[in-house]
Amino acid sequence: MKVKVCGMREPGNIQEIAAMQPDYFGFIFFQGSKRYAAEHIDQHFISGLPGSIKKVGVFVNEGVEEIKRLTHTYGFDLVQLHGRETPLQCKELKDSGLQVVKAFSVDESFDFHNILPYESSCNFFLFDTRGKNYGGNGVTFDWKLLQNYTSDIPYFLSGGLNLENIRGINNLKLKPFAIDVNSGFELEPGLKDVQAIKELLELRNQNQL
Numbered sequence: 001m002k003v004k005v006c007g008m009r010e011p012g013n014i015q016e017i018a019a020m021q022p023d024y025f026g027f028i029f030f031q032g033s034k035r036y037a038a039e040h041i042d043q044h045f046i047s048g049l050p051g052s053i054k055k056v057g058v059f060v061n062e063g064v065e066e067i068k069r070l071t072h073t074y075g076f077d078l079v080q081l082h083g084r085e086t087p088l089q090c091k092e093l094k095d096s097g098l099q100v101v102k103a104f105s106v107d108e109s110f111d112f113h114n115i116l117p118y119e120s121s122c123n124f125f126l127f128d129t130r131g132k133n134y135g136g137n138g139v140t141f142d143w144k145l146l147q148n149y150t151s152d153i154p155y156f157l158s159g160g161l162n163l164e165n166i167r168g169i170n171n172l173k174l175k176p177f178a179i180d181v182n183s184g185f186e187l188e189p190g191l192k193d194v195q196a197i198k199e200l201l202e203l204r205n206q207n208q209l
């Protein structure tokens with residue numbers, strides 16, 4: 001299983017984690033987030049990170065042209081759309097050559113049929129927990145709900161993941177393509193716990209995830 005580490009913005013912290021080779025780095029480009037990266041990290045720093053780590057720009061209800069502009073500036077490999085983006089907006093971004101991850105907020109009332117119109121316009125789906133914020137709520141959803149997911153599109157699992165609960169992912173019938181970790185691996189918003197990330201990546205390296 002791949003690992004995405006999301007929501008960093010301190011260069012020293014990012015470099016320490018980069019040395020451990022996560023599969024994906026996520027950078028939040030949503031001003032309403034405590035992890036908003038734009039004012040903290042220089043574009044050359046992000047685009048200069050090792051090419052083996054795919055860089056994901058995380059956006060919430062941002063315009064397509066602005067997403068394209070920021071993606072070009074920062075050198076993102078993928079875009080994660082974490083708001084109410086439409087299938088058409090996803091398609092425009094995918095057609096421009098970007099890999100698109102569409103996030104959905106899941107709770108008991110979530111209807112997995114809602115994702116069908118997105119299938120042809122996204123490369124990945126991401127399932128997060130519905131909460132008061134668009135993302136970064138630090139709460140898991142009931143993973144049994146994933147029994148209702150029948151699409152072939154690979155998915156990222158997110159929402160409140162931490163070192164205690166991630167082992168439970170191995171019990172899922174349809175395994176995620178990747179896990180996306182954020183507030184459950186932080187010392188404070190935007191600053192990742194290097195030791196906790198190290199333990200996580202050791203589990204990945206030992207195929208225990």
Ligand SMILES: O=C(O)c1ccccc1N[C@@H]1O[C@H](COP(=O)(O)O)[C@@H](O)[C@H]1O
Binds near residue numbers: 060
């Ligand atoms: O982390 C944020 O502040 C954030 C803000 C707006 C959109 C997405 C955001 N983060 C994403 O939220 C999920 C779950 O995070 P958590 O583990 O529950 O803290 C993760 O996919 C982040 O990419």
